[in-house]
Amino acid sequence: METPQSDDIYGRARVEDTPELEAYYKELEGLGAGALWTVANDIEPWEPRSSSIPMLWKYEDLRPLVLKSSELVTPEKAGRRVVYLVNDKRRDVSAAVGWLYTGIQVTRPGEFTSAHRHKASALRFIMEGEGGYTVVDGNKIMLEVNDFVITPNSTWHEHGVEAGGKTCIWQDGLDIPLVNALEANDYAVYDGTQPLTAPINHSPMTYGGNGLIPPDKEWNKPYSPLFKYSWKTVYPALLEAEKVNDVNIYDGIIMQYSNPLTGGHVMQTMGASIQLLPKGFKGKAHKHTGSFVYQCAKGKGYTIINGKRFDWKERDIFCVPSWAWHEHHNLSDTEDACLFSFNDLPVIESLGLYQEKVFEENGGNQQEL
Numbered sequence: 001m002e003t004p005q006s007d008d009i010y011g012r013a014r015v016e017d018t019p020e021l022e023a024y025y026k027e028l029e030g031l032g033a034g035a036l037w038t039v040a041n042d043i044e045p046w047e048p049r050s051s052s053i054p055m056l057w058k059y060e061d062l063r064p065l066v067l068k069s070s071e072l073v074t075p076e077k078a079g080r081r082v083v084y085l086v087n088d089k090r091r092d093v094s095a096a097v098g099w100l101y102t103g104i105q106v107t108r109p110g111e112f113t114s115a116h117r118h119k120a121s122a123l124r125f126i127m128e129g130e131g132g133y134t135v136v137d138g139n140k141i142m143l144e145v146n147d148f149v150i151t152p153n154s155t156w157h158e159h160g161v162e163a164g165g166k167t168c169i170w171q172d173g174l175d176i177p178l179v180n181a182l183e184a185n186d187y188a189v190y191d192g193t194q195p196l197t198a199p200i201n202h203s204p205m206t207y208g209g210n211g212l213i214p215p216d217k218e219w220n221k222p223y224s225p226l227f228k229y230s231w232k233t234v235y236p237a238l239l240e241a242e243k244v245n246d247v248n249i250y251d252g253i254i255m256q257y258s259n260p261l262t263g264g265h266v267m268q269t270m271g272a273s274i275q276l277l278p279k280g281f282k283g284k285a286h287k288h289t290g291s292f293v294y295q296c297a298k299g300k301g302y303t304i305i306n307g308k309r310f311d312w313k314e315r316d317i318f319c320v321p322s323w324a325w326h327e328h329h330n331l332s333d334t335e336d337a338c339l340f341s342f343n344d345l346p347v348i349e350s351l352g353l354y355q356e357k358v359f360e361e362n363g364g365n366q367q368e369l
Helices: 021-032 058-071 176-181 202-207 232-245 345-350
Strands: 053-057 082-084 100-105 116-120 124-137 141-144 147-153 158-175 187-189 252-255 271-277 285-286 292-298 300-304 308-313 317-320 326-330 339-341 354-359
Touching: 058 082, 058 100, 058 158, 082 124, 100 124, 116 158, 124 292, 124 339, 141 202, 202 252, 232 252, 232 271, 271 326, 285 326, 292 300, 292 308, 300 317
Parallel strands: none
Antiparallel strands: 053 317, 082 100, 100 158, 116 187, 124 141, 124 147, 124 158, 252 271, 271 339, 285 354, 292 317, 292 339, 300 308, 300 326
């Protein structure tokens, strides 16, 4: 690992405290002010620095407690019945990593949430169940396992499971901590039942074709018109891409969920990707700005983050903080593994803050601590 740079050089703050200075600082404090040199090295680090730590949430441990919540509270009382996952270092803002929130929501057959909206953007990755659905601004969309679904900020949305379905569990991802940090969040509940304004599955059936866009429809919103990205088309696309592309040494075969009209991120503040780690894949390590939350959609493997190994299998969730060394490995020599992830890259990139660094020691792989 890298040796931290010293602050004991010209250009960095190196003022030593004296009784006179301490008295001076007290005077400034009384006026709601301070001396920059007392905090400069801390607020302007040599490299990006995350306050989050890597964490892994095992689905086999959480699933019984997620299901138990459906016995203890109703959607009518809870609003949304979710077990949220919180980083040990981000409990004050209810974040899983950085400024990203995630949780696991459960809905039983015949249940549904009230329609609501908020300034925070939201996404879902379906983990199990049948007959689940979401309604986004009047568009009802049926959900299947490993589908990726978006509910952009300020859209009316609700979720439920048809009476003849099976209990559904999905992962929620939101930028609530970020929007709260910007002091811009709000929340509203729809008065009555949200009316359907389009045929069921209108969005994925209209915009989900491979490279096909209807020329007679206008869309002037800053997010994707495609609200569901179906696993039935996503996984075959990964397999096809694997046949004709070199494997990325860090991420295997990786695809970004994108707005079909622009090719950009699906929403303004959160992006998402799906990656296939070929059988026997042993990734190299790198780090970059941007916080990531992962879920294993298929297979098993492990990720080494800042020297610590985290073993995962299907439905496990883990996070990689910004500027943390990380590398992914597929434990199987006969089957591929797939990782879904969401991130804050749209914000990082829009602000010109993205940077990346390659791990050059030990042939590109970290030593496990």
